[in-house]
Amino acid sequence: MAQVMSNKQVLLRDFVNGRSPTESDMYVTTNSISLKVPPQDSNAVLVKNLYLSCDPMMRFLIMKSDQRMSKYIYPSPGSPICGYGVAKVLDSSHPEFKEGDLVWGLTRWEEYSLLPNPESLIKIHHTDVPLSYYTGILGMAGKTAYAGFFEVCRPKKGEYVFVSAASGAVGQLVGQFAKLAGCYVVGSAGSKEKVDLLKNKIGFDEAFNYKEEHDLDAALKRYFPQGIDVYFEHVGGKLLDAVLLNMREHGRMAMCGMISQYNLPEPQGIKNVMQIIFKRLHIHGFTHRDYDHIVPEYYEFVLPYIRQGKLVYVEDIVEGLENGPAALVGLFNGRNVGKQVVALAGH
Amino acid sequence: MAQVMSNKQVLLRDFVNGRSPTESDMYVTTNSISLKVPPQDSNAVLVKNLYLSCDPMMRFLIMKSDQRMSKYIYPSPGSPICGYGVAKVLDSSHPEFKEGDLVWGLTRWEEYSLLPNPESLIKIHHTDVPLSYYTGILGMAGKTAYAGFFEVCRPKKGEYVFVSAASGAVGQLVGQFAKLAGCYVVGSAGSKEKVDLLKNKIGFDEAFNYKEEHDLDAALKRYFPQGIDVYFEHVGGKLLDAVLLNMREHGRMAMCGMISQYNLPEPQGIKNVMQIIFKRLHIHGFTHRDYDHIVPEYYEFVLPYIRQGKLVYVEDIVEGLENGPAALVGLFNGRNVGKQVVALAGH
Numbered sequence: 039m040a041q042v043m044s045n046k047q048v049l050l051r052d053f054v055n056g057r058s059p060t061e062s063d064m065y066v067t068t069n070s071i072s073l074k075v076p077p078q079d080s081n082a083v084l085v086k087n088l089y090l091s092c093d094p095m096m097r098f099l100i101m102k103s104d105q106r107m108s109k110y111i112y113p114s115p116g117s118p119i120c121g122y123g124v125a126k127v128l129d130s131s132h133p134e135f136k137e138g139d140l141v142w143g144l145t146r147w148e149e150y151s152l153l154p155n156p157e158s159l160i161k162i163h164h165t166d167v168p169l170s171y172y173t174g175i176l177g178m179a180g181k182t183a184y185a186g187f188f189e190v191c192r193p194k195k196g197e198y199v200f201v202s203a204a205s206g207a208v209g210q211l212v213g214q215f216a217k218l219a220g221c222y223v224v225g226s227a228g229s230k231e232k233v234d235l236l237k238n239k240i241g242f243d244e245a246f247n248y249k250e251e252h253d254l255d256a257a258l259k260r261y262f263p264q265g266i267d268v269y270f271e272h273v274g275g276k277l278l279d280a281v282l283l284n285m286r287e288h289g290r291m292a293m294c295g296m297i298s299q300y301n302l303p304e305p306q307g308i309k310n311v312m313q314i315i316f317k318r319l320h321i322h323g324f325t326h327r328d329y330d331h332i333v334p335e336y337y338e339f340v341l342p343y344i345r346q347g348k349l350v351y352v353e354d355i356v357e358g359l360e361n362g363p364a365a366l367v368g369l370f371n372g373r374n375v376g377k378q379v380v381a382l383a384g385h
Numbered sequence: 386m387a388q389v390m391s392n393k394q395v396l397l398r399d400f401v402n403g404r405s406p407t408e409s410d411m412y413v414t415t416n417s418i419s420l421k422v423p424p425q426d427s428n429a430v431l432v433k434n435l436y437l438s439c440d441p442m443m444r445f446l447i448m449k450s451d452q453r454m455s456k457y458i459y460p461s462p463g464s465p466i467c468g469y470g471v472a473k474v475l476d477s478s479h480p481e482f483k484e485g486d487l488v489w490g491l492t493r494w495e496e497y498s499l500l501p502n503p504e505s506l507i508k509i510h511h512t513d514v515p516l517s518y519y520t521g522i523l524g525m526a527g528k529t530a531y532a533g534f535f536e537v538c539r540p541k542k543g544e545y546v547f548v549s550a551a552s553g554a555v556g557q558l559v560g561q562f563a564k565l566a567g568c569y570v571v572g573s574a575g576s577k578e579k580v581d582l583l584k585n586k587i588g589f590d591e592a593f594n595y596k597e598e599h600d601l602d603a604a605l606k607r608y609f610p611q612g613i614d615v616y617f618e619h620v621g622g623k624l625l626d627a628v629l630l631n632m633r634e635h636g637r638m639a640m641c642g643m644i645s646q647y648n649l650p651e652p653q654g655i656k657n658v659m660q661i662i663f664k665r666l667h668i669h670g671f672t673h674r675d676y677d678h679i680v681p682e683y684y685e686f687v688l689p690y691i692r693q694g695k696l697v698y699v700e701d702i703v704e705g706l707e708n709g710p711a712a713l714v715g716l717f718n719g720r721n722v723g724k725q726v727v728a729l730a731g732h
Contacts, residue, residue, distance in 0.1 A: 307654015314670035323661035
């Protein structure tokens with residue numbers, strides 16, 4: 039007979055539209071779950087979640103919208119928050135997974151999850167690095183930074199690179215990749231602590247606190263008197279408008295997020311779009327979801343740097359599923375320093 | 386001794402910023418000119434202008450701005466308007482040009498011009514087609530349409546193409562190129578006459594009058610229930626915002642103009658930029674100036690179609706330099722139907 043366990047969960051109370059999510063939009067409850075895949079679920083896995091990833095894109099999953107992104111799971115009110123995580127397979131009826139496998143991919147915010155479509159899960163083969171890295175540098179964030187910087191931006195040695203939200207899960211990697219590519223890289227972030235981290239630990243050439251700049255255009259002109267060749271966009275809004283004014287001819291922008299806009303009732307208008315024509319810019323929206331094929335190449339590139347200590351990855355790990363809602367909400371206030379992770383009991 | 390001729394000119398009265406240009410921003414005067422290149426000008430040509438081209442980009446040449454585009458000539462107040470045209474060489478001290486050559490390229494709004502840097506002029510070799518075509522289908526507009534559609538948008542057979550300002554100098558060509566590429570193409574324009582032209586003469590699958598649409602998003606959904614793969618952007622503003630909502634995943638936008646924005650004190654904000662991420666769009670600003678090398682290939686492509694009558698090109702030709710200012714101003718009110726040209730006496 040299957041073991042039945044108590045299962046702590048973080049459930050969505052109701053959809054959140056046009057405002058910042060708060061902790062009270064979620065609630066923690068305890069349910070029970072059988073630790074065996076039910077016989078009728080022929081391709082499911084039952085996992086114990088070890089680490090959960092807090093990502094800005096999760097904002098879209100808890101929003102009522104007819105615009106749904108492929109590959110994601112959208113929680114309905116009363117069901118667990120969905121997102122990326124690292125988990126251990128406890129039982130499987132799927133031919134590709136077996137008990138004891140470590141995996142990363144889309145899971146739910148609960149201690150144990152029955153995942154009916156585990157095809158999107160990726161098996162973890164390298165365990166000599168921290169397992170939490172599979173929520174970040176070896177997970178979606180790493181894939182986003184690698185594909186976005188090398189495939190989308192196609193940087194050339196000596197180019198000028200600007201990264202917004204630079205100390206975040208993706209930004210800190212883009213900065214380090216830019217240095218590896220021989221570029222000059224400046225990052226923006228929202229506190230002195232983050233700016234110090236960017237300059238002293240992560241290795242950006244320069245960094246600034248956008249909250250202390252009244253005139254973002256002037257700030258960019260100070261850090262990029264020659265202009266910007268490559269912009270890795272996470273923020274949107276006024277910063278994007280100022281960046282447009284400072285791009286060089288034939289500059290490239292990789293856009294994978296606009297966190298400043300997610301919680302507004304209506305997005306801010308971008309006024310300097312004519313710069314796209316004047317400067318002959320290339321702007322590419324992209325998502326890591328289109329780059330699954332790049333993971334083996336990326337791991338071959340990144341794992342040696344991690345093992346040799348030549349890439350750092352700053353994580354902000356909170357312990358306990360019950361602290362998940364505050365961690366997730368904190369993303370949108372810039373509370374986290376580095377990649378925000380929730381570690382579950384027994385990780 | 387050199388022949389001295391009277392030389393009618395259209396001069397810029399003063400820079401025009403933040404409003405629509407009017408006829409009174411220019412004035413017609415008559416000067417005199419020697420029809421020989423002065424001995425000290427070792428690389429100049431003296432031309433008789435035959436056709437002058439009215440192009441939206443000329444708006445930027447009469448604006449006070451520190452943002453100057455390469456290759457253009459910027460008139461100062463009291464000097465002739467600059468733009469593209471077709472001319473005949475009367476005298477030359479430049480080794481590549483000789484008396485009698487027909488050329489197209491950057492010239493001035495006057496009967497005769499002394500051009501000190503004729504390197505940008507292109508010699509006309511095919512005279513079995515109307516010479517005025519070198520202001521349009523065989524000039525900058527043609528190069529813009531060809532490079533923008535085939536090189537920037539990279540259309541695939543069966544894709545859905547939307548063209549704004551579709552009956553204009555460039556738009557009418559993009560529509561016909563789209564049909565040649567096996568695409569479905571819809572155009573927008575600003576009058577019933579233009580819409581009829583697009584559908585009945587130029588060969589667009591559908592066309593609509595944007596001035597009669599209160600809800601541009603709804604209009605685009607009506608014409609593109611499946612969404613838009615390729616957008617050729619000439620207009621900007623609200624239409625761009627509505628197009629962003631209707632793009633398909635991996636859609637492409639070629640941007641070479643935003644005529645709705647040129648005369649505003651401040652550009653309109655674009656709100657739907659997050660669609661660039663959701664749809665993973667590719668947006669490329671471009672200018673024909675980066676595609677000079679494509680002209681031979683383009684002529685090889687387009688001349689047979691012109692000669693066989695398989696491409697039409699609608700021109701709106703006014704006679705007389707003194708009617709130039711009204712023609713140029715009319716561009717920004719949509720007065721022209723087709724490519725706006727000014728024909729000079731003796732063309």
